[in-house]
Amino acid sequence: MLTGKHVAVIGGDARQLEVIRKLIELDAKISLIGFDQLDEGFVGASKVQLEDVDFTTVDVIVLPVSGTSNEGEVETIFSNEKIVLKAEHLKDTPNKCNVFSGISNQYLKKIVQESDRKLVELFERDDVAIYNSVPTMEGTLMMVIQNTDITIHRSNVVVLGFGRVGMSVARAFHALGADVKVAALESELLARIYEMGFEPIELSNLSNEVQETDVCINTIPARVLTANIISKMPTRALIVDLASKPGGTDFRYAEKRGIKALLAPGLPGIVAPKTAGKIIANVLSKLLLEEQNNIEEEQS
Amino acid sequence: MLTGKHVAVIGGDARQLEVIRKLIELDAKISLIGFDQLDEGFVGASKVQLEDVDFTTVDVIVLPVSGTSNEGEVETIFSNEKIVLKAEHLKDTPNKCNVFSGISNQYLKKIVQESDRKLVELFERDDVAIYNSVPTMEGTLMMVIQNTDITIHRSNVVVLGFGRVGMSVARAFHALGADVKVAALESELLARIYEMGFEPIELSNLSNEVQETDVCINTIPARVLTANIISKMPTRALIVDLASKPGGTDFRYAEKRGIKALLAPGLPGIVAPKTAGKIIANVLSKLLLEEQNNIEEEQS
Amino acid sequence: MLTGKHVAVIGGDARQLEVIRKLIELDAKISLIGFDQLDEGFVGASKVQLEDVDFTTVDVIVLPVSGTSNEGEVETIFSNEKIVLKAEHLKDTPNKCNVFSGISNQYLKKIVQESDRKLVELFERDDVAIYNSVPTMEGTLMMVIQNTDITIHRSNVVVLGFGRVGMSVARAFHALGADVKVAALESELLARIYEMGFEPIELSNLSNEVQETDVCINTIPARVLTANIISKMPTRALIVDLASKPGGTDFRYAEKRGIKALLAPGLPGIVAPKTAGKIIANVLSKLLLEEQNNIEEEQS
């Protein structure tokens, strides 16, 4: 339990509600900043203005997935007020206060460093990335069903990359009856691809393997779907690019060739905000509980 | 091959293009009625007006999935002209001329009977229903992903009915990691449900099994989702009703209880018109080829 | 509950112990005939000699899977005494007494008819056949792993027949990564084979589809693996014939061609006697409970 812990939850979207729910379950004391328009009442959580928070009592700061903007602004869909997080706020906190966000940027890193606090970027964690690969995969399924005139079943699917997202995506399309090829570099990934029933492609050989592609799903954050590769695909092919912006596709060339190519960022928050929120809530609370246990052990 | 066979394709939507393509492949002589606005040219198929067709030379008539309206009108998305099929047309055809449609109605049955021809309702066939269960299943996945805020993975799914559609739907949700229960009447269906890794529910016991339902998919064309059953579901549940109109759900009660319930007819033509067209094309051509073989065998 | 019901369990093997266990659970009164060497004590079941049974009090007779021999002898592995069931025994029972066995023969049918009782052959039931298809499938896996020098994963498997056993077998080999073809006659079976991700073969076309076969599993109780078909297989192929004796394989020809062919009857009792026993116990008790409910309803 987190009894006695004071957590400041600043901004966010539907996902943050799951975080709040979990923290309440664990009996934390919660201040909600940027939630004034939230209808739902949370017993045990009080809505406050940023300027009214006594940061000297705050043990944990929880930012939204996006962290802050480069000007320090914290996004929230539950308030119209502008919320800017500053180094001063952090400096006021007790030494052990940690800051949690999904991703971060220069600004956030700077203010955390300046105030000598610790920043935990949850989306950098392998476990979070794997849990998130599930809603990402389902969003991909949805997009493919919507944007093709054929079934996934018995279609020719090529997945690029076999990391945390690629494995989940390949497994799902295969489970629905597609013929799945997966392109990767390392020999042990190619071995696992083979073991899982997909056809392994050496990435260097990709251009010879896309002639019959109905759907190509990219998870590699590098320019892998070059004009050369795209020129080998049939025009009926659909490209769904999951890699973080700007994706790995030569979108200009795809359009020229008449191939539909879609960049699809942020799927978990779009197709399954509740599950995406629970993922964050679970990992965050696990980390907080572990930290607490460590402190208790040290003290005893 | 269907060399020498004269097929009149009357009306339809994108699915019919696959039928035409297949018939051309098989070297049939094709008259297209109601396709004047079709851009795509088909070598070997000529666009004609209904009144210009010489039905005495027509060996096969292919209607759209919907057959005719109760006034004899044949739907087409490739023409603005009104096309009405009459008994006279059929009477002109050679004795052996068969009429193919997806489904039929009183009008169509009557004119076929009057003219002493044979009507083949393709959608009544088990094989067609099973092939169509695949795009139906994918459309269902899409709707569920769109209309819930959680992932299918690890959700509680209840499928009602384990016929041609129910089996495909249950398999897909299970393959994506859902906990799947399936409700059916017969003991052999319950046994297969168990073998396939789903939890069998006796339909009579349904009301005790829906307390934790996230998604309920109905394939039984009878009022099974009564107010009583729906009242036992959590309000977060989503109902997707696939059964032919009016579905098996008490939609009025679902709305009252605040449960989202969607009637989702005609999914194959919506989410995968090309695959849906190929299904028709394959079965139709197989039937035509078999008939031809039979005639040749009789003659030899 | 079966309180007050008197069940005579006559003979059997390990499977019958599960039946006894279940009946005790349901509070039946049980007489065990042919179990004198059984170490395990069952509270609520008494071991008796056939001649000491008062059949006028017996409500249900449970025979082993095999029923009786053609001389009326009932097999048991728990006794050395010879047990012969006769029409006289049955005639003594109350009118409503039913006889349960797995399969039956002329003798058993005759004595049941003579005494005007009802015989239930559990193995004729679709649900029992489907439940049993699971241990049958696992036994088949075991035999294939033992009798080949390659993995099932990525091997070429042909399954003949897509009934209760064929579907379970095809699903399992596919799940383990084999390329699975399934041969059947009916168009709706071919459609389901396709939907499930296997390659459908029309049985009439089998001879053209076995050139690359590593493993062929027959479930069709008819001579389908003829010399002609076997001659098209590579000599490395393994045939496992599950169909009831004498199987569907030309074993003489297979041997001549140097192809290993195994007839594998009775797998459930061999590889999973406990599960096989539970299958019988569950269905038997469900039938007894239903019967009881019906009687109670009639009486009320």
Next chain:
Amino acid sequence: MLTGKHVAVIGGDARQLEVIRKLIELDAKISLIGFDQLDEGFVGASKVQLEDVDFTTVDVIVLPVSGTSNEGEVETIFSNEKIVLKAEHLKDTPNKCNVFSGISNQYLKKIVQESDRKLVELFERDDVAIYNSVPTMEGTLMMVIQNTDITIHRSNVVVLGFGRVGMSVARAFHALGADVKVAALESELLARIYEMGFEPIELSNLSNEVQETDVCINTIPARVLTANIISKMPTRALIVDLASKPGGTDFRYAEKRGIKALLAPGLPGIVAPKTAGKIIANVLSKLLLEEQNNIEEEQS
């Protein structure tokens, strides 16, 4: 192609035949040492005695999976002669000559080092371990089917470890319908376990999760199945220990408790020697071809 390359294959079992076959396919010049009793003739491979080999012409030395004994002896099932590999042999070879084995030991490492050659232990490679996880998994299935009286389907299976073998094993049991729990330490493994549809167990919490275990499969090469854990299992449980000798099980305690526990080393060579041989052949030849390409590129 390996045209012109001279490969000395020294000793081995059935797996080595696949290696020889592959090398011949690639047009290598092959000397077979320790194969005098091999019936099968390989065109392009000549059987020689160790003392007759001109090692100054040997480009590659291929040892069996086991490498050598600690006295330098090389196992072979195709000869009765004793073959001892010595540093002298290696010293005679050209500088670039590499030595391939499955595993190695002090002796082999020493003579390779003394002669300044390179040793490649194929079984240390991730890709080889993953490919081998497939026959290992199938051998495990076979053992479990043989050694239990229930079906894998719907049984409670606990897999310890989620590395190269653990993942393949868990996937297979799940695919056959078992309820699979997997125990691991790292949070990202636990996340993948969850994504794949298994129930994740923190290894530290194992003792609370084995009460209902029917089958426990260990892949962790450390003493994880302690008396404490085993004491929590039901006596019906079966333990299959795949970890390299001495396994991770307290076998003495398991026996005392009446729990069957089997140490099962070397499954790939036992249940699928041909596939196991092809795995070695494929990786070996890929490495030789890559090396050759590198040399050619350097030279050009």
